Amino acid sequence: MNFVLEAKHINKHFKKPVPFHVLKDISFQIKNGEFVSIMGKSGSGKSTLLYILSTMDTDYEGELYFKNELITGKKNDELSRIRNKNIGFVFQFHYLLSEFSVLENVMLPAKKLAEKSFQEIEHNAMEKLKMLHIEHLANNKASRISGGEKQRVAIARALINNPTILMGDEPTGNLDSHNSENVFQILKELKENEGLSLLIVTHDIDFAQRTDRILEMEDGRVIRQ
Numbered sequence: 001m002n003f004v005l006e007a008k009h010i011n012k013h014f015k016k017p018v019p020f021h022v023l024k025d026i027s028f029q030i031k032n033g034e035f036v037s038i039m040g041k042s043g044s045g046k047s048t049l050l051y052i053l054s055t056m057d058t059d060y061e062g063e064l065y066f067k068n069e070l071i072t073g074k075k076n077d078e079l080s081r082i083r084n085k086n087i088g089f090v091f092q093f094h095y096l097l098s099e100f101s102v103l104e105n106v107m108l109p110a111k112k113l114a115e116k117s118f119q120e121i122e123h124n125a126m127e128k129l130k131m132l133h134i135e136h137l138a139n140n141k142a143s144r145i146s147g148g149e150k151q152r153v154a155i156a157r158a159l160i161n162n163p164t165i166l167m168g169d170e171p172t173g174n175l176d177s178h179n180s181e182n183v184f185q186i187l188k189e190l191k192e193n194e195g196l197s198l199l200i201v202t203h204d205i206d207f208a209q210r211t212d213r214i215l216e217m218e219d220g221r222v223i224r225q
């Protein structure tokens with residue numbers, strides 16, 4: 001079976017301020033093109049798990065496979081290359097550079113990867129903006145667009161290197177219901193039209209119920225899938 005992501009027996013302990021077993025024997029897989037949400041009470045370990053799955057946190061026990069390749073134990077520079085090419089990440093807060101234009105913000109991760117010419121990156125960035133129906137905002141300063149538009153720009157930026165999977169830590173958490181629905185529809189289109197896999201932490205039950213599968217967390221464990 002071809003999985004985009006496979007977690008096997010993930011455990012994590014925080015040592016400070018007091019020893020704490022935060023993630024307890026977590027195992028699951030995400031199939032190609034699957035849209036999975038993670039739900040659970042505050043403090044159940046959702047963000048901690050997402051940071052491990054996105055390779056940003058390497059301090060854990062267990063094994064993580066990305067497209068059937070074991071990535072646990074790889075060195076930081078190799079992990080960073082794997083992450084930049086394969087994983088897009090969207091946060092609750094958009095983290096756009098406010099003095100840069102929308103287009104410049106979207107181009108940044110591709111410039112960092114430095115595999116394509118400026119013209120090619122610019123063309124790809126415009127394509128992503130079109131995909132998210134915000135191409136008309138390309139030359140606006142990021143500080144001069146609405147909250148919902150900012151989050152769509154953040155998604156376009158996360159897609160610029162054509163990742164296999166898009167991960168999000170409450171990407172609709174700061175949005176009103178209209179903009180939240182808008183972002184959900186965009187994510188669904190990305191799954192259906194582009195075959196993107198998605199893994200999204202959310203507190204919004206309406207959002208989660210419309211994804212392919214919910215991973216429900218409680219006290220550091222996945223209690224239901």
Ligand SMILES: Nc1ncnc2c1ncn2[C@@H]1O[C@H](COP(=O)(O)OP(=O)(O)OP(=O)(O)O)[C@@H](O)[C@H]1O
Nearest residue numbers: 014016017022040041042043044045046047048049
């Ligand atoms: N760096 C850290 N050191 C020690 N404990 C931590 C650290 N980060 C998080 N924790 C604790 O680990 C537990 C899980 O935190 P986490 O942020 O993963 O939960 P969450 O399910 O994402 O919560 P929320 O829905 O509120 O964002 C919490 O009890 C939190 O206080």
